[in-house]
Structures are given as C-alpha cells and as structure tokens.
Amino acid sequence: MFSGIVEEFATVVAIERDRENLHFTLRCSFVDELKIDQSVSHNGVCLTVVKLENGTYTVTAMKETLDRSNLGLLKVGDKVNVERSMLMNGRLDGHIVQGHVDQTAKCTEVRNADGSYYFHFVYESTPEMRHRGYLTVDKGSVTVNGVSLTVCTPTDNSFEVAIIPYTFEHTNFCEIKVGTMVNLEFDIIGKYIAGICKVV
Numbered sequence: 001m002f003s004g005i006v007e008e009f010a011t012v013v014a015i016e017r018d019r020e021n022l023h024f025t026l027r028c029s030f031v032d033e034l035k036i037d038q039s040v041s042h043n044g045v046c047l048t049v050v051k052l053e054n055g056t057y058t059v060t061a062m063k064e065t066l067d068r069s070n071l072g073l074l075k076v077g078d079k080v081n082v083e084r085s086m087l088m089n090g091r092l093d094g095h096i097v098q099g100h101v102d103q104t105a106k107c108t109e110v111r112n113a114d115g116s117y118y119f120h121f122v123y124e125s126t127p128e129m130r131h132r133g134y135l136t137v138d139k140g141s142v143t144v145n146g147v148s149l150t151v152c153t154p155t156d157n158s159f160e161v162a163i164i165p166y167t168f169e170h171t172n173f174c175e176i177k178v179g180t181m182v183n184l185e186f187d188i189i190g191k192y193i194a195g196i197c198k199v200v
Helices: 063-068 127-131 165-170 189-198
Strands: 008-018 021-027 037-042 045-053 056-061 079-084 103-113 116-122 139-146 147-150 158-163 181-186
Touching: 008 056, 021 079, 037 056, 079 165, 116 165, 127 189, 139 158, 147 158, 181 189
Parallel strands: none
Antiparallel strands: 008 021, 008 079, 021 056, 037 045, 037 079, 045 056, 103 116, 103 181, 116 158, 139 147, 139 181
C-alpha cells in the first residue's frame, strides 16, 4: 500500500525483454536501503525488487501490467516516479493507493497558472468501466503516475489536476506534455462503493 506521495524520480538505466516480461533496472538515491522482494511504486505501479547490483535495482513487469500502464513506453534515461510502501505508523499525507493501475490517460492540455500548472487528461470510459468505479468526482482523489492528486472539473472521460511548483519539479510531471500517456489509479473507496451499488 502507498500514499501517492512520490519520494523522487528514479532513472531507467537498462531495459531487458524476457518473453512477455520486461525487466527494468533503475537508479535512485535510496537503492542502498532496498531489499530483495520489497515493493516499490513506479509511476503508480507496484513492482517487486528482484535484483540489487552496482547501485541499481531491477524490477519486472508482466504482460498484464504492461497492457494497463505506460511502463512499456519507457526508454533508457526516462524518469520514473518512485515511492516505497507506506509505513503503517506514518501519516497518510495523500490517500490510500494500492499500486494497481487501472488504465492510462492522455494529456490533452497543459496550462500555466502563474507559477503553478493545470494538466487536463482524457481516458477511455464506458458504462461498464464507470460501474466498476473507473471514474473521477469533483474534489475527489486520483493517482496520476503514482502522484496523489485532487480532481478538478471532471467529466465522464476527463479531468484536470492542479500542480504546484514543488510537485512539478520533484516528479516527472515536469516532463508531461500534450500527448504524454500517464497511469491512472482511481480511488479504491469509490470502486468499493460502485461494487456495492451494483450488488444492491
């Protein structure tokens, strides 16, 4: 479990294909604190550390993960938002994030708000997906590339988020532009409510 408060971005230093899997090797400041089998969020995707070597660590993404996320688009040199799993005795500064990305969205607009920024995203939406809780609500929570954010001006298939300078500079939002694909995880509480409403 994560909070959506990104610690930093890691840099992809190698990518290796193994049948339908991709092994990503990355470098970040807390590599020496990692352990094999530890969970780390990468652009919002929970992946397991499988190797530690020469100041880098390696994680593996399988086909299901690659189909639902933007990880398959990564290249060597790209920046990836990373967060280690949440300590249960810590403050929940973001919201409850599982690290289970639901789908991707495309950035369709970036607006400068006199120092801060508004990003507009569009995603695939069908009645069945909305019934599963794949939706956003005004002032609700959504996770974009692993960042816990507050929803603005939602529609059935789009929403905006406001990004302050600190978040812009310390996450890969600084590299998102029109056309960039990002990972979405919708609010788990909303998904449970949607599931209950379908049953009753």
